[in-house]
Amino acid sequence: MLSFFKNRFEKIKGALSKTRSSLSQRLKALIGKPWDENTFHQLEQILYEADLGGECAEDFIDYLKSELRLRPSQDFSNILLLMRKRALHILHNPLPTQPSSSSPHVILIVGVNGSGKTTSIAKLANHLKSEGKKVILAAGDTFRAGAIDQIAHWGEKLGIDVIKSKPGGDPSGVAFDALSAAQARGADVLIIDTAGRLQNKIDLMQELEKIKRICQKQIPSSPHETLLVLDATTGQNAIDQAETFHKFTPLSGLILTKLDGSAKGGIILAIYKRLGIPVKWVGTGEGAEDLMPFDPKDYVEALFEN
Numbered sequence: 001m002l003s004f005f006k007n008r009f010e011k012i013k014g015a016l017s018k019t020r021s022s023l024s025q026r027l028k029a030l031i032g033k034p035w036d037e038n039t040f041h042q043l044e045q046i047l048y049e050a051d052l053g054g055e056c057a058e059d060f061i062d063y064l065k066s067e068l069r070l071r072p073s074q075d076f077s078n079i080l081l082l083m084r085k086r087a088l089h090i091l092h093n094p095l096p097t098q099p100s101s102s103s104p105h106v107i108l109i110v111g112v113n114g115s116g117k118t119t120s121i122a123k124l125a126n127h128l129k130s131e132g133k134k135v136i137l138a139a140g141d142t143f144r145a146g147a148i149d150q151i152a153h154w155g156e157k158l159g160i161d162v163i164k165s166k167p168g169g170d171p172s173g174v175a176f177d178a179l180s181a182a183q184a185r186g187a188d189v190l191i192i193d194t195a196g197r198l199q200n201k202i203d204l205m206q207e208l209e210k211i212k213r214i215c216q217k218q219i220p221s222s223p224h225e226t227l228l229v230l231d232a233t234t235g236q237n238a239i240d241q242a243e244t245f246h247k248f249t250p251l252s253g254l255i256l257t258k259l260d261g262s263a264k265g266g267i268i269l270a271i272y273k274r275l276g277i278p279v280k281w282v283g284t285g286e287g288a289e290d291l292m293p294f295d296p297k298d299y300v301e302a303l304f305e306n
Contacts, residue, residue: 008292012259013302015284019265020303023050031076035068051235053270060086080304087304090272091296104136104182104190106215106222109255110208110245111229113196116257118147120229120283121191122154123291124255129160130289133188138178139164140171140193140211151193158288161185171195172210179218192223205248212249227280229255230271235264239274246275253280256294260284265303268294 013020026046033039040061047057063086068074074082107124111117118141125135137155141147145167155162163178175192182190192215195207215222228251230238238256245251259265259282268279279294 008295009298009302011284011290011292012282012295012298013305015260015282016265016299016302019050020305023266023303024305027079028076031079035065035072040065047266050266051264051270052266053236053239053274056090056266056270056273059090059273077306080306084300084304087269087300088296090269091300104187104219105224106179106182106219107189107191108194108208108211108215108223108226108249109191109229110194110226110249110251111196111255112241113144115196115229115231115241116283117141117196117229118150118154118193120255120257120281120291121151121193122158123283123288124281125154125160125189125191126158126288127291128189129158134186135160135189135191136178136182136185136187137162138174138190138192140174140178141195142167142169142171142174143195147193147196161187171207172214175211175214176218179215179222183218201244201248208249225252225280226250227253227255228277229257232256232259232264232267235267236270238267239271242271242275242277246277251277253278255279255281255283255291257283268299 023046030039030043044057044061047060048054060083064082067082109117109121121137125137128135137151137160139148139151139162142165148164148167152162152164163174163181165174171194178190178192194211212223226249228242228245230241232238242254254271254277256268256279271277271279281291282294284290284292
């Protein structure tokens, strides 16, 4: 068990290496300078460029001003300790996943094309299967033929049933068939993919609402989770995406992909500060096993490691 937690920490530490390296080098350059307005301005710029965003960077600066003016001789280790403390305060009390009283547990996946949505679905399914759960996938992104093929390919590779239709079919019809199949086959979890691109926001809203109505007719409490897949490398644009989707279909959590390829690891703090939507899963590599539950303590330790 100890090796599992150690391996989990090493993965998130590796994924955040680019962000941590940039932060550490630039923070060290401030040590020894007087903590005046100019120094704090430089520190705010460093945090902003790590993609903590304006609101979050300002929060850190206000907190550090109050601490460092009381004890201006703080060394680098203590500065990092203060930053970890503030980061954990921002990430406190993420909303827990509500256990479903009925089976299957229905997870609706949303996100734009190119965010890593299909791969994240496969990774999530693989993780749940490794826990002994019976999983079924629904290829609900019928607007893009490649999406159906990708889900089918992953299903075959992982040994997981996939419910699909022909390209251009009705996504809500796929959801209906998948819900029926999941109930009939005694599945523990049903993961439903949705379109990554429609003509405009009204189409998106209407399509998602239709799928949710279908879910609720067959399993009244579903979908039990609505997860948005975001690409960490897009930085602040990821926040805009989250805000848009959250308006149309309330999100219960986020899946952050490509964290290992980004120097923008602070985006998680920015999302929490702006929207309060918890990150549930993070992608730390290309393999089917490279998706892990988000742990705030591991994240903060890895981001602000000495």
